[in-house]
Amino acid sequence: MICLSTTLSKLSPKYTPPIAGSTPDPTQTNDRPSQSDNRRLNKGSSQLLRWSRARAIKSGVKLDRPVQKTEVVDRPVRRSGDSESSSASPYYSSDEDEDVCVAEMEEGTAAGTKHIYMVSDGTGWTAEHSVSAALGQFDYCLVDQGCPVNTHLFSGIDDVEKLMEVIKQAAREGAMLIYTLADENMAASARQACKRWGVASTDILSPITEAIALHLGASPSGLPRGAPGRKNPLTEDYFKRIDAIEFTIKQDDGALPQNLHKADIVLAGVSRTGKTPLSIYLAQKGFKVANVPLVMGVTVPKTLFEIDQEKVFALTINPVVLQTIRRARAKTLGFADHMMTNYSDMDHVREELDFACKIFAQNPIWPK
Numbered sequence: 369m370i371c372l373s374t375t376l377s378k379l380s381p382k383y384t385p386p387i388a389g390s391t392p393d394p395t396q397t398n399d400r401p402s403q404s405d406n407r408r409l410n411k412g413s414s415q416l417l418r419w420s421r422a423r424a425i426k427s428g429v430k431l432d433r434p435v436q437k438t439e440v441v442d443r444p445v446r447r448s449g450d451s452e453s454s455s456a457s458p459y460y461s462s463d464e465d466e467d468v469c470v471a472e473m474e475e476g477t478a479a480g481t482k483h484i485y486m487v488s489d490g491t492g493w494t495a496e497h498s499v500s501a502a503l504g505q506f507d508y509c510l511v512d513q514g515c516p517v518n519t520h521l522f523s524g525i526d527d528v529e530k531l532m533e534v535i536k537q538a539a540r541e542g543a544m545l546i547y548t549l550a551d552e553n554m555a556a557s558a559r560q561a562c563k564r565w566g567v568a569s570t571d572i573l574s575p576i577t578e579a580i581a582l583h584l585g586a587s588p589s590g591l592p593r594g595a596p597g598r599k600n601p602l603t604e605d606y607f608k609r610i611d612a613i614e615f616t617i618k619q620d621d622g623a624l625p626q627n628l629h630k631a632d633i634v635l636a637g638v639s640r641t642g643k644t645p646l647s648i649y650l651a652q653k654g655f656k657v658a659n660v661p662l663v664m665g666v667t668v669p670k671t672l673f674e675i676d677q678e679k680v681f682a683l684t685i686n687p688v689v690l691q692t693i694r695r696a697r698a699k700t701l702g703f704a705d706h707m708m709t710n711y712s713d714m715d716h717v718r719e720e721l722d723f724a725c726k727i728f729a730q731n732p733i734w735p736k
Contacts, residue, residue: 480516481516481517481518482515482516482517482518482542482543482544483517483518483519483520483538483541483542483543483544484499484517484518484519484520484543484544484546485520485522485534485537485538485543485544485545485546486499486519486520486521486522486546486547487522487525487531487534487545487546487547487548487549487558488521488522488523488524488525488547488548488549488592489524489525489526489548489549489550489551489554489592490523490524490548490550490592490593490595491523491524491593492521492522492523492524492548493652494548494572494573495521495546495547495548495572496519496521498546498572499519499546503517503519520543522534525549526551526554526592528554528557531549531554531557531558531561532557532561535558535561535562535565535567536561536565538567539565539566539567543567544567544568544569544570545558545562545567545568545569545570546569546570546572547569547570547571547572547573548571548572548573549571549573549574549592550573550577550588550589550590550591550592550593550595551590551591551592552574552590555571555573555574558571559571605654608654609651609652609653609654611656612632612651612652612653612654612655612656612657613648613651613652615627615630615631615651615656615657615658616647616648616650616651616656616657616658617648617651619631619647619656619657619658619659620644620647620659621643621644621659621661622659622660622661622669625660625669625671625672626671627658628658628660628669628671628672628675629671629674629675629676630656631656631657631658631675631679632655632656632657632679633650633655633656633657633658633679633681634657634658634659634660634672634675634679634680634681635647635657635658635659635660635680635681635683636659636660636661636662636672636680636681636682636683636724636727636734637659637661637662637682637683637684637685637724638661638662638663638685638690638720638721638723638724639661639663639694639711639720640690640693640694640697641683641684641685641690642683642685643659643661643683644659646659646683647659660672662720662723662724662727663720664719664720664723668727673731677731677733677734678733680731680733680734681734681735681736682724682728682731682734682735682736683736684721684724684725684728684736685721687714687717687718687721690717690721691712691713691714691717694711694712694717695712698711698712
């Protein structure tokens with residue numbers, strides 16, 4: 369393992385954080401827009417803004433306005449014996465405004481929706497599935513909208529600048545940060561930034577890695593899975609999962625019904641019952657999955673009844689929950705209330721579910 373002090377000696381930090389209680393440097397300027405200016409800038413759909421910010425981060429583009437940087441003159445420097453200096457990361461730069469996120473934080477929490485940011489230097493599989501498993505303990509709360517939650521995955525964050533942008537955005541929205549960062553210096557940067565900007569955070573990977581390192585008496589590589597410096601043998605299981613994912617994508621939403629016999633699992637249900645997300649999840653486990661939408665007025669493919677019926681699974685859902693999901697979907701597509709069709713109308717939702725239930729009743733072998 370590379371010694372932290374050695375790494376520190378090789379790097380030249382852009383800026384050393386001021387000692388708590390020290391006199392502010394008069395050369396510092398604060399050209400940030402006022403809170404009212406921020407609110408004028410934050411127009412439009414909050415969901416679309418989040419998507420835009422996510423795309424910006426993944427492409428390496430900075431979010432929102434750039435933070436004003438000024439040259440520091442005679443800035444006090446921490447010595448090795450000073451508090452907090454030993455835990456500071458060489459990647460962490462504190463030349464950002466301490467309160468850069470305060471003005472926008474009200475916007476993120478005003479609607480009552482909580483946000484969870486998942487950050488990974490790899491695919492994000494570990495963080496995403498850990499959060500999913502934990503949220504499963506709150507189904508009673510999430511289903512009836514008692515405590516709505518939005519999750520956002522930021523994968524491939526292997527640069528400290530991108531990491532800081534994600535954490536700043538989390539602070540703006542009052543989000544919680546869950547991260548899996550193999551590089552201990554990146555993880556330290558995340559801890560420091562979250563502490564400085566008041567972001568609730570949980571490091572999933574480091575505690576487990578440290579415990580295993582002690583048990584094995586060996587040092588971790590500090591490289592994320594898939595990094596150029598790691599050997600990743602392409603096993604038979606790997607190729608099986610790739611084939612399953614490709615098959616599942618091609619079979620999405622009732623496409624190519626003539627290939628249903630090739631599927632390991634076939635999902636049937638009305639629109640917005642989670643057929644596609646579940647299909648992709650199962651495909652990542654190595655199952656070839658096809659999904660068939662049940663739509664009133666559209667003939668169900670004959671092949672659905674000709675294949676091995678034990679492969680078919682019927683997806684059902686509470687009508688109130690389905691209506692809520694469809695309304696949310698319509699809003700993300702930009703439809704105003706007066707433009708809504710019967711797609712999210714309760715009578716139509718119940719009629720569609722009744723239609724599907726009749727098909728399921730005629731095929732009792734299908735698990736529900």
